[in-house]
Amino acid sequence: MTEMAPxxxxxxxxxQENVETVRFCTRCHTLLRYACPACxxxxxxxxxxxxxxxxxVEYETAxxxxxxxxxxxxxAPRVSPATRAMxxxxxLMVLALGAWWSMKRLSGAPVxxxxxxxxxxxxxxxxxxxxxxxxxxxxxxxxxxxxxxxSLAQAHANYxxxxxxxxxxxxxxxxxxxxxxxxxxVKRGMRETMDLYMLAAAAWNAGLRADAGDERGAAAxxxxxxHDPVLDSCPAARVARDNAKEDAxxxxxxxxxxxxxxxxxxxxxxAESRLADVERRMAGG
Numbered sequence: 001m002t003e004m005a006p007x008x009x010x011x012x013x014x015x016q017e018n019v020e021t022v023r024f025c026t027r028c029h030t031l032l033r034y035a036c037p038a039c040x041x042x043x044x045x046x047x048x049x050x051x052x053x054x055x056x057v058e059y060e061t062a063x064x065x066x067x068x069x070x071x072x073x074x075x076a077p078r079v080s081p082a083t084r085a086m087x088x089x090x091x092l093m094v095l096a097l098g099a100w101w102s103m104k105r106l107s108g109a110p111v112x113x114x115x116x117x118x119x120x121x122x123x124x125x126x127x128x129x130x131x132x133x134x135x136x137x138x139x140x141x142x143x144x145x146x147x148x149x150x151s152l153a154q155a156h157a158n159y160x161x162x163x164x165x166x167x168x169x170x171x172x173x174x175x176x177x178x179x180x181x182x183x184x185x186v187k188r189g190m191r192e193t194m195d196l197y198m199l200a201a202a203a204w205n206a207g208l209r210a211d212a213g214d215e216r217g218a219a220a221x222x223x224x225x226x227h228d229p230v231l232d233s234c235p236a237a238r239v240a241r242d243n244a245k246e247d248a249x250x251x252x253x254x255x256x257x258x259x260x261x262x263x264x265x266x267x268x269x270x271a272e273s274r275l276a277d278v279e280r281r282m283a284g285g
C-alpha cells in the first residue's frame with residue numbers, strides 16, 4: 001500500500017512539488033488524497049478506507065439506493081390514519097346493513113327500519129413529524145447522493161460506474177430542488193454541484209467516444225461540452241476552453257471541447273469545492 005506522500009513530494013503525473021496538505025496537484029489537478037465517504041479519513045488511495053474498512057463504491061451505492069427510496073416515499077400520496085379509519089367504518093356499516101336486510105327477507109318478518117349502527121370514533125392519529133424535520137431529512141439524503149459522486153470521482157471509478165449514478169443522482173437532486181420550501185441557497189448550491197458533475201460526465205463521455213473511434217459522435221460531444229454554460233462556474237475549465245488554439249484538422253469548438261476534457265480533474269475539483277460550500281451552509285457555518 002502506498003504511503004502518504006511527505007511534504008514536497010512530486011505529483012505522480014506531472015512531477016509538480018506539492019505540500020502534503022493539498023488534495024489535488026496544484027499544476028495538473030491530479031487527485032493526491034482520497035476522503036473516506038463514511039469517516040472522512042484522508043489517504044493516498046481509493047478502494048477501501050484504511051481507518052474504518054469501508055469500501056468506497058459499495059458505501060455510496062447503498063447511500064444512493066437509500067436516498068432514492070426516501071425520495072420516492074416522500075413523493076408518494078399519503079392517506080392519514082383518520083381518513084383510513086373513516087373509510088373502514090363506512091364499509092363496515094354498509095356490510096352490516098346488507099346483512100340485516102338479507103336476514104329479514106329470508107325470515108319473512110316485516111321489515112322494520114334497521115337500527116343505526118354505531119361507528120366507533122377513530123382514535124386520533126399522532127401528529128405527523130414537523131415539516132422542517134422532513135425537509136432536513138430530504139436535504140441530508142440529497143447531500144449524501146452528491147457526496148457519493150464525490151467519492152466515486154476521488155476513487156477514480158470508471159465511467160460505467162460513474163455515469164449511471166450521476167444520471168440517477170440528477171433525478172433525485174432535481175426532484176428536491178424543484179420542490180417548495182427549504183433553504184434556497186442550499187438548493188442553489190446542490191443544483192450547481194450537480195451541474196458540474198453532469199458536465200464532468202459529458203466531458204468524460206466525449207473523450208470515450210473519441211477513444212472508441214466514433215469521430216462524428218465525439219465531434220458533436222466535444223462541441224456540446226465547449227458550449228456548456230456550466231463552464232462559467234468552473235474557471236479552470238473555462239480557461240482551458242478559451243485558451244484552445246485553432247487547428248486546421250477540426251473546428252475550433254471541437255478543439256475547445258477537447259481542451260475541456262483535458263481539464264476533467266479541474267471540473268471535479270470545482271464540483272467538490274461547490275459541494276463543500278453546501279456542506280458548510282447545512283452545518284450552520
